[in-house]
Amino acid sequence: MSGIEDVASLAGVSKATVSRALSGRGYVSAETRMRVSAAAASLGYVVSSSASSLVTGRTSNVGVIIPVINQWFFGSIIEGVERALLERGYDLMLYNLTKSHEERTRVFEYFLVRKRVDAVIAVTLEITPEETKTLLALGKPIAGIGGPLEGIPTLSIDDVAAARLATEHLLLLGHRDIMHVGGDIDEQMDFHVHSKRLKGYMEALTGAGIPYDRDSYVATRFDIPGGYRVGKQILGDPRRRPTAIFAAADEVAIGVILAARELGISVPEELSVIGIDDHPLAELFGLTTIEQRPDLQGEQAVDWVIRQLEQPGWTPPARHTVLPARLVMRSSTASPRPRA
Amino acid sequence: MSGIEDVASLAGVSKATVSRALSGRGYVSAETRMRVSAAAASLGYVVSSSASSLVTGRTSNVGVIIPVINQWFFGSIIEGVERALLERGYDLMLYNLTKSHEERTRVFEYFLVRKRVDAVIAVTLEITPEETKTLLALGKPIAGIGGPLEGIPTLSIDDVAAARLATEHLLLLGHRDIMHVGGDIDEQMDFHVHSKRLKGYMEALTGAGIPYDRDSYVATRFDIPGGYRVGKQILGDPRRRPTAIFAAADEVAIGVILAARELGISVPEELSVIGIDDHPLAELFGLTTIEQRPDLQGEQAVDWVIRQLEQPGWTPPARHTVLPARLVMRSSTASPRPRA
DNA sequence: TCCTCGTCTGCAAACGCTTCCAGAATCCTA
DNA sequence: TAGGATTCTGGAAGCGTTTGCAGACGAGGA
Missing domain, CATH: 3.40.50.2300 (Response regulator)
Structure with a gap:
């Protein structure tokens, strides 16, 4: 493994010049720079990042x-x-x-x-x-x-606002019976994403003059199977079935859609579903959602x-x-x- | 930012001893080690990895x-x-x-x-x-x-063998009309995974005395939408519809299942589907598959x-x-x- | 012509560790 | 009790760079 010294002697210059030529800092004549680069290339030389960061204090x-x-x-x-x-x-x-x-x-x-x-x-x-x-x-x-x-x-993104936006979209369509499937508040991710999205949902309801019913929020895991499981539960019970569901993430929403399909409930005719994320699968499921990148x-x-x-x-x-x-x-x- | 020198003087020993005490290499008396550790901790000292790797030649x-x-x-x-x-x-x-x-x-x-x-x-x-x-x-x-x-x-895993195993499972169930949905041979991933799985499929067919028909292999993207798209194509045409499909990956298989559901083709009654991977979603879709970890x-x-x-x-x-x-x-x- | 200034280069001093070496102290064994 | 082995410690060299400093050189302005 060749060091800067080898390059220096091959190019007929000092270590200092090699360093300057290769790093592009300080004055080096064009001609010297060429020679150094050539020498470095022919030796397959690469700076030692440890040595370099020892003196510069940066690691890259x-x-x-x-x-x-x-x-x-x-x-x-x-x-x-x-x-x-x-x-x-x-x-x-x-x-x-x-x-x-x-x-x-x-x-x-x-x-x-x-x-x-x-x-x-x-x-x-x-x-x-x-x-x-x-x-x-x-x-x-x-x-x-x-x-x-x-x-x-x-x-x-503003999680509260995104959730509100999603819920308001449903409200605007005329839904009044909207459930929210979100993350488990107790098994919170950091930054309380779950409670924020729940909050946005509640705010939207309140804004529309709809009282918030504790039963209309259900927690589950943040993935497709999680959404599916809850979807089966909620939709399986006709008395409980809402006209729309706001899922806190697209994966959950997709799970809900799968559950609905299995129960023969057609989306969006009998049930509207909206998520958050714009997950790559959202398009396949025709999922209305709030996009983030x-x-x-x-x-x-x-x-x-x-x-x-x-x-x-x-x-x-x-x-x-x-x-x-x-x-x-x-x-x-x-x-x-x-x-x- | 304190260096080894600070620790050394605080502990009343030399740099060499600090290094030995902290790295656990070489002889250090128990008492000295304690003192050094205490000093290091109180100063919040951590070795400089660049300095260390400069001399040892390892970066961790x-x-x-x-x-x-x-x-x-x-x-x-x-x-x-x-x-x-x-x-x-x-x-x-x-x-x-x-x-x-x-x-x-x-x-x-x-x-x-x-x-x-x-x-x-x-x-x-x-x-x-x-x-x-x-x-x-x-x-x-x-x-x-x-x-x-x-x-x-x-x-x-042995991709050829896995594909053969999957196909043989279908053959064993009595299927003779089995299609393969795999990756695009031209847009190969490295190691020719796509062609290997195709090969395993062909081997299994041949082993069962079934001639391989060019039309029974279809290429698509290795994801759910890819499987769905192809599934719609294949299954949409009743004359072309096989009794079983071996998909080269679970995601593709799931796409196929979704397409089948949409076309009202029931799995497994009218169509068997098998994949490879044991993807987390496989269970949700009841997908038979070849597991890898x-x-x-x-x-x-x-x-x-x-x-x-x-x-x-x-x-x-x-x-x-x-x-x-x-x-x-x-x-x-x-x-x-x-x-x- | 002289001086200044910008360009180019080399020397040598760090950077913060690890480890070789040698010396001191202690312990064991014959 | 002597001698060697073992344990412990410090001094100093060296890891491979970057960079401050100073000297050399040529160009341009006064």
């Missing part, structure tokens, strides 16, 4: 902390982040932080601090003020997807941290950034049929 | 090259790899290598070589002999998921590379390792109905 790594990988929302974020980082010459260190408190501490106090990353992107991670202080003390840029988070730039959220977070790294003085938005979430109308929602 | 990073993230198979692999690495104190550097040749070269020639990782795990990546040579020349352990790959330990594949690959790193002399299996893939029977397959 960005740490991403994420609770789940194998789910559309999170996978899309990773894709977006990866793409943006690669483009800018940074590498991605992935930390899959599951619920376990022990793991969390380990990552926070050990891995991240360990001078391994230049910046951190925390996905759906409710960082405590103390942890925030630790992180900020490191002087490393941080950005969060989710939020808001005190002291850290964050971005996300997690991949762009990832890119945006990358942009924030890298800008901070590379443009001294630049600072990201101090407050939480709210992303647009728009209604995508498809064929799973319609006006309720007049009651028989 | 493992690079993972993967073509897709947001798909069950690949996401599961990442989860498995991440879990196994974290457990052993390594960090995961993620490289999402999409089709683009340029990106590929960049990652290979630049990122990986850049003394940033101790080992590489290549997922479904057909590494050329030249690239293999480059990688091996780096002296870094490599493992591949997929394969076989000359000179690199790899693991995967990508997460375990990831863990296994990690085990190989880390063992090589930590147990000098240990070598992974020289040849391709074939993983078991077993039939999981559910309710999407049955004997064909006697023809009217």
